[in-house]
Amino acid sequence: MSSSDTRGKTVEQQVRQLREQLQKASYAYYVLDQPVMEDEVYDRLYRQLQDLETAHPELVTPDSPTQRVGEQPASQFNSVRHNIPLYSLENAFGLEEYRAWEEKWRRLAPDVGEAIAVAELKIDGSAMALTYENGLLVQGLTRGDGTTGEDITQNVKTIRSIPLKLQTDNPPPVVEVRGEAFLPLSEFDRINQQREANREALFANPRNAAAGTLRQLDSRIVADRRLDFFAYTLIIPETTQRPDLVLPSSQWDALRLLQDFGFKVNPNRQRCQTADNVAAFYEAWSTERHNLPYLTDGVVVKLDDFALQRQLGFTQKFPRWAIALKYPAEEVPTQIRDVTVQVGRTGAVTPVAELNPVQLAGTTVSRATLHNSDRIAELDIHFGDTVVVRKAGEIIPEVVRVLADLRPDDARPFQMPTHCPECDEVLVKPDDEAVTRCINASCPAIVRGALIHWARRDAMDINGVGSKWVEQWVEQGLVSSVADLYDLTVEKLLPLERMGEQLAKKLVEAIAASKQQPWSRVLYGLGIRHVGTVNARTLAQEFPSVEALREAKIESIEAVYSIGPEIAQSVYEWLRNSANWHLVEKLKAAGVQMERGQAELSQSPLAQPFEGKTFVLTGTLPTLSRSEAKALIEEAGGKVTSSVSAKTSFLVAGTEAGSKLQKAEKLGIPKLSEEGLQKMLKAPDSNESGA
Numbered sequence: 001m002s003s004s005d006t007r008g009k010t011v012e013q014q015v016r017q018l019r020e021q022l023q024k025a026s027y028a029y030y031v032l033d034q035p036v037m038e039d040e041v042y043d044r045l046y047r048q049l050q051d052l053e054t055a056h057p058e059l060v061t062p063d064s065p066t067q068r069v070g071e072q073p074a075s076q077f078n079s080v081r082h083n084i085p086l087y088s089l090e091n092a093f094g095l096e097e098y099r100a101w102e103e104k105w106r107r108l109a110p111d112v113g114e115a116i117a118v119a120e121l122k123i124d125g126s127a128m129a130l131t132y133e134n135g136l137l138v139q140g141l142t143r144g145d146g147t148t149g150e151d152i153t154q155n156v157k158t159i160r161s162i163p164l165k166l167q168t169d170n171p172p173p174v175v176e177v178r179g180e181a182f183l184p185l186s187e188f189d190r191i192n193q194q195r196e197a198n199r200e201a202l203f204a205n206p207r208n209a210a211a212g213t214l215r216q217l218d219s220r221i222v223a224d225r226r227l228d229f230f231a232y233t234l235i236i237p238e239t240t241q242r243p244d245l246v247l248p249s250s251q252w253d254a255l256r257l258l259q260d261f262g263f264k265v266n267p268n269r270q271r272c273q274t275a276d277n278v279a280a281f282y283e284a285w286s287t288e289r290h291n292l293p294y295l296t297d298g299v300v301v302k303l304d305d306f307a308l309q310r311q312l313g314f315t316q317k318f319p320r321w322a323i324a325l326k327y328p329a330e331e332v333p334t335q336i337r338d339v340t341v342q343v344g345r346t347g348a349v350t351p352v353a354e355l356n357p358v359q360l361a362g363t364t365v366s367r368a369t370l371h372n373s374d375r376i377a378e379l380d381i382h383f384g385d386t387v388v389v390r391k392a393g394e395i396i397p398e399v400v401r402v403l404a405d406l407r408p409d410d411a412r413p414f415q416m417p418t419h420c421p422e423c424d425e426v427l428v429k430p431d432d433e434a435v436t437r438c439i440n441a442s443c444p445a446i447v448r449g450a451l452i453h454w455a456r457r458d459a460m461d462i463n464g465v466g467s468k469w470v471e472q473w474v475e476q477g478l479v480s481s482v483a484d485l486y487d488l489t490v491e492k493l494l495p496l497e498r499m500g501e502q503l504a505k506k507l508v509e510a511i512a513a514s515k516q517q518p519w520s521r522v523l524y525g526l527g528i529r530h531v532g533t534v535n536a537r538t539l540a541q542e543f544p545s546v547e548a549l550r551e552a553k554i555e556s557i558e559a560v561y562s563i564g565p566e567i568a569q570s571v572y573e574w575l576r577n578s579a580n581w582h583l584v585e586k587l588k589a590a591g592v593q594m595e596r597g598q599a600e601l602s603q604s605p606l607a608q609p610f611e612g613k614t615f616v617l618t619g620t621l622p623t624l625s626r627s628e629a630k631a632l633i634e635e636a637g638g639k640v641t642s643s644v645s646a647k648t649s650f651l652v653a654g655t656e657a658g659s660k661l662q663k664a665e666k667l668g669i670p671k672l673s674e675e676g677l678q679k680m681l682k683a684p685d686s687n688e689s690g691a
């Protein structure tokens with residue numbers, strides 16, 4: 001390759017330089033959590049590299065950062081046998097069992113005196129095995145049954161904290177790295193919120209979500225889900241060792257080397273000389289783990305010395321030199337008093353167990369989801385059953401199993417209703433879906449849900465219109481669709497209970513004011529499946545009006561960057577449904593913006609008050625959800641990132657803010673409450689120093 005640009009560098013040199021710069025920046029961001037490059041600069045360099053690679057496909061290398069975006073969906077994964085099986089770990093519940101394990105291995109190695117053990121956090125994710133040949137990532141396998149896994153190499157490449165190339169000039173010919181792929185809690189929340197909006201079944205916990213994501217056939221979806229990875233095992237096959245390589249002889253050194261190779265290794269680890277040291281580590285993390293941005297369910301203790309590990313070897317299932325010291329599960333038994341069913345905005349019917357209240361992970365729990373009819377059948381739920389409930393991560397509690405021995409003799413099994421509890425229409429359950437649905441568009445539950453969604457802060461932002469009023473309005477027949485909101489008058493509202501003239505006026509004004517909301521928010525507010533805030537903004541940018549969107553061919557909707565076939569299909573069908581189009585026309589007649597306005601066309605400085613500012617969100621905010629706060633900031637031109645650095649402009653902190661708050665305080669980054677954020681959104685220059 002000898003073509004050169006105006007600065008005299010060959011294209012090849014430029015490509016190499018760009019790749020190196022991007023790789024360094026990405027490592028600093030994803031592995032070290034210490035960003036060194038502005039996102040905008042990264043994006044610009046990335047596009048330059050992409051352009052050069054498009055023009056010179058022969059220069060694309062497997063370790064190029066552009067290779068992380070995912071590929072066309074695969075039809076299936078290939079099963080591959082692991083060269084060395086992935087063993088699982090023996091569990092110890094509590095320190096007594098840990099000491100018993102120590103006695104056991106010492107009986108097998110009676111001559112060993114003091115033995116260092118490495119205590120690591122047990123990450124609650126999904127184990128993977130990665131193979132590097134001559135420093136390049138060539139294969140990623142799931143654990144599978146421990147003997148055979150599935151080839152998920154394409155998906156693995158999308159995980160930004162996994163190096164595509166080892167950071168060493170002299171890599172061993174073959175290296176196998178094992179570790180845990182996991183979803184950070186914030187990402188888990190984001191995905192579930194998105195799934196809820198898309199009417200898809202929610203992931204029960206981050207572990208299932210990580211495992212499910214790794215086995216996604218469409219690696220573009222995986223790329224979008226921001227999995228992360230902690231490496232904890234390094235295997236350099238003996239047959240490929242070279243005399244010039246100094247190989248680690250202990251777990252502690254291996255972790256260090258993994259880190260040098262460019263992997264993210266969990267920093268919360270300790271060399272322990274005695275069982276008391278292990279106990280102290282285990283105790284300290286039993287509470288501290290709740291401040292981590294990912295889930296841990298215990299501590300893994302490994303004898304440090306590889307020679308001792310070899311001496312002890314493996315049982316059928318476990319290494320004798322390691323043990324998982326688990327934290328007690330956050331599960332408690334209680335009794336089901338009743339089972340109710342809820343109908344959501346999308347018509348999805350969710351069975352909910354009404355429970356005798358119990359304390360669980362620090363809160364009182366009196367209801368738990370039973371998910372869907374498949375789950376009900378699996379659990380075999382009867383009225384009056386004693387069940388075990390669990391709270392995993394930050395999701396609503398769920399029923400994990402029934403203690404059938406405690407079932408009263410005359411207990412009746414619960415069956416999903418055949419008719420909607422709200423409108424009495426027949427419920428529908430497609431064979432290939434777990435969800436049972438009410439498909440009556442005028443079902444009061446669906447209408448209520450649609451109205452509440454329409455009024456949401458990140459949709460039409462109608463102050464005061466929440467579930468309390470919406471319930472009354474629907475019940476009294478004042479509104480039966482979002483368009484009816486615009487027909488409400490003070491006179492119509494006044495007869496309602498606890499309504500005064502002032503309040504009625506305020507509500508009517510707030511509803512009228514929402515007519516000014518931009519087309520992108522309207523599009524989101526319509527509640528079309530798969531159209532969340534981000535997709536709505538993308539579509540509104542691309543299609544200047546509802547007519548343009550309706551006239552668009554499905555191919556042109558799909559051709560929009562980041563809009564996949566499922567989204568396109570859903571939008572296309574929604575707009576072709578006559579009832580939906582009727583609603584659109586009514587809204588338009590009411591004066592709701594169904595086209596791009598001036599403000600959206602010429603992103604005026606006023607519309608982008610947060611331009612160039614970076615925000616980090618932490619803790620629970622009093623009224624806004626994470627995604628709502630994020631949408632508000634992004635709409636004002638700001639960026640939301642997940643980790644605090646010197647480049648962070650503001651930290652928005654709610655209750656139970658953890659390590660991010662500490663880090664921000666250390667770096668002197670201004671703090672905002674939700675109220676402060678709201679104020680800034682209204683008058684961006686009035687509150688630069690925090691609230």
Ligand code: IVH
Binds near residue numbers: 123125127180232
């Ligand atoms: S070592 C032979 N270290 O826990 C050694 N495993 O219950 C096996 N896990 O399958 C694994 N964090 O998926 C190890 N720091 C850690 C771990 C860890 C999480 C998982 C791993 C394993 C399971 C066993």
